[in-house]
Amino acid sequence: MGHIDHVRNIKDKTYPIAFAFLVAHFSHHVITAITSPLLPLIRQDLHISYAQSGIILSAFTLSYGIAQLPVGWLLHRVKSYVFIFMGIAGVGIAGLLIGLTGGFIPLVAFQLLMGLMGSGYHPTGIFFISQTVNSEKRGKALGIHTIGGSLSYFVSPIIAALLASGFGWRGAFIGLSVPIIVIGLLISFLVKRYTAGTSDNGRDTSSSVDEGKEVSWFRLVVVVILSVTIGAVMGSVIGFIPLYGVDILGMNEKLAATLIAVIFSAGFWASPLAGYISDRIGEIPMLIFAGVIAGPVVILLTFLKSGVPFYFFMVLIGMTIFIRMPVTESYIIGELNEKVRPTVLGIYFFASSMGGGIITPLMGLIADESNFIDSFRIAGVFLLVVVAVCVGLLLFSFNRKKFRQI
Numbered sequence: 001m002g003h004i005d006h007v008r009n010i011k012d013k014t015y016p017i018a019f020a021f022l023v024a025h026f027s028h029h030v031i032t033a034i035t036s037p038l039l040p041l042i043r044q045d046l047h048i049s050y051a052q053s054g055i056i057l058s059a060f061t062l063s064y065g066i067a068q069l070p071v072g073w074l075l076h077r078v079k080s081y082v083f084i085f086m087g088i089a090g091v092g093i094a095g096l097l098i099g100l101t102g103g104f105i106p107l108v109a110f111q112l113l114m115g116l117m118g119s120g121y122h123p124t125g126i127f128f129i130s131q132t133v134n135s136e137k138r139g140k141a142l143g144i145h146t147i148g149g150s151l152s153y154f155v156s157p158i159i160a161a162l163l164a165s166g167f168g169w170r171g172a173f174i175g176l177s178v179p180i181i182v183i184g185l186l187i188s189f190l191v192k193r194y195t196a197g198t199s200d201n202g203r204d205t206s207s208s209v210d211e212g213k214e215v216s217w218f219r220l221v222v223v224v225i226l227s228v229t230i231g232a233v234m235g236s237v238i239g240f241i242p243l244y245g246v247d248i249l250g251m252n253e254k255l256a257a258t259l260i261a262v263i264f265s266a267g268f269w270a271s272p273l274a275g276y277i278s279d280r281i282g283e284i285p286m287l288i289f290a291g292v293i294a295g296p297v298v299i300l301l302t303f304l305k306s307g308v309p310f311y312f313f314m315v316l317i318g319m320t321i322f323i324r325m326p327v328t329e330s331y332i333i334g335e336l337n338e339k340v341r342p343t344v345l346g347i348y349f350f351a352s353s354m355g356g357g358i359i360t361p362l363m364g365l366i367a368d369e370s371n372f373i374d375s376f377r378i379a380g381v382f383l384l385v386v387v388a389v390c391v392g393l394l395l396f397s398f399n400r401k402k403f404r405q406i
Contacts, residue, residue, distance in 0.1 A: 020190055021125050025148030027088045027183045028121045030156045030176055031095035032060065032114065033264075036239045037157035037257035040246045041169040044253070046104050050243070050372075054364025057239045058357040059108045063115030065353025071123040071346040080124050081192040087121025089184025092177045094118075099173030115353075123345045128191075130333045130341065142326040143275025150267020150322060153260060161257040215335055219397040223284065224348055226390040227328040230291050232355025233383045234321050236363050237298055237376060238263055239356075241314070244372050249306045262311055266318030274323040275330065283331035284394060290323040291387040298380035302373045 035042075039053055048056075071083070094114035101107050129145055156176065163172035241263065245256035278286045297316045304310045328348070336344055359379070366375040 020187060021129060021145055022148040023183075024084060024088060024121070024187045025125060025145055026152045027180055027187065028091060028118060029149045029152035030180050031091050031173070032118065033153040033156040033260070034160040034172060034176065035060065035111070037242050037260045038160055038164060038169040038172060039239075040242050040253040040256055041164055042107070043243070045169065046107070048104055050240075050364040050367040051361060052104060052364075053243065054239075054361035056104075056108060056111060057236075058360040059111035060115040061235070061353045061360065062357035063112040064119050065115075065350045065355075065357060067116045067119030068123060068346050068353065069350040071120045071342070071349075073343060073346070074120070075124065075127060075342040075346075079192070080128060081188045083120030083124040084191050085184055085188035086117045087119075087124070087184075088187060089181045090117030092180035092184055095173050095177035095180065099170045099175075099177060101170075119349075122349050123342055126329050126333070126345055127342050131338075142329050143272035146267060146271035146275075146322060146326050150264045150271065150318075153264030153267070155261070157257050157260040161254045164257070165254060216397060219394065220332070220335055220344075222390050222393045222397065223287065223328065223331055224351065226291055226387065226394075227287060227324050228348070228351045228355050229383060229386045229390075230287075230294050230320060230324045231352045232359050233298070233379050234294055234317060235352075235356040236360040237379060238317060238321070239360055240363060240367070240372065240375075241317075244376075245306075248372050249310075251306065259314060262314040263318040263321075266315050267322040270319045270322035271326050275326040278327045278330060283327040283334070286327040287324055287331075288387075288391055288394070290320045290327075291383075291390070294320040295380045295384035295387060298383065299377055302376050 036057065039056070042048070042056070043053055075083075091114055094110050094117055097110045097113070098107060101110060125145065126142070129142060160169075160172040160176065163175045167175065238260065241259050242253075242256040245251040245259050246253060251259075274286050274290075293316065297313060297320065301310075301313045301317075304313060329345070332344055332348060333341060363375045363379060366378060
């Protein structure tokens, strides 16, 4: 049998586990959250183009995505605390190496390493949470878990900007990486302790999914495509927001770095609220809502200058990201049983990162050849088209019996 950790004996420790994974999610993203806000300083120091800036961002997302593909399979063979250690302490080690690097090529290489080390965290964390909460509270629990990531993306850019003011962008990476390595050791030890003494053959094979339930794979694929597209396009836009602030809006590098914090402040309320609502009306309506507003937000952003409306749109961008994350994860968990769930989650996270890894350098190339405004508008139109097609396919999937009778 496999090595998926037995969690039946920790059902009465749901809250400690939930808190531990909120902290774990926060810690996992501290280093991954600072590359984009520090990109104006990195570009200035290394004298790189927009396309090269996109390569730096996509190096992480591509390796992060590719390495997540086998995680579902490995979860049956590797203890979860190993992935947790790699996803936090391993990312911290990669961040430390980035802080010690001296050029574009080493920076790209260590971004690749960071993606590889962090790849196992999300499939592992989501699987653990799915095994420790009741199905009727799953969306809310996943929303709470997402708060850890949004909190990290809110706090880390601000701290990184302060550290960079005194010690440069390398000092920011080093200063944040060291404590993350220590936290990673502690949390992985905690997870190992909770799962100690359990046997592989005695793991909890219960599932909140009715084993006789017919899975609509067509609908599941469309949901994943819709969610991945929203995440890839919006994530690529977010990656360039600090450069957009500096080059288009005339902000200084330190102020532009804090724009990421504004975007991810939406995670404090959007994720738990989306999870709460999806537990009552379903995940697909919430995902469609996020998709419908995402494209117009990106397009309209290019008509705004700095000020209250601009910052409001920063929050709207964050809202779309933090709505789609918990509702998609909850939908996948609710549709599939424990045997295939980790594998599909791995594919989902793989596709999400791969999409961003492809779109980000393309947006940078368009910005080099034209400007950021055209780059953002093309991304917004592309998102509108994909969302329209996916919504049409979802409507068809719900009404195909009627279509067959026509």
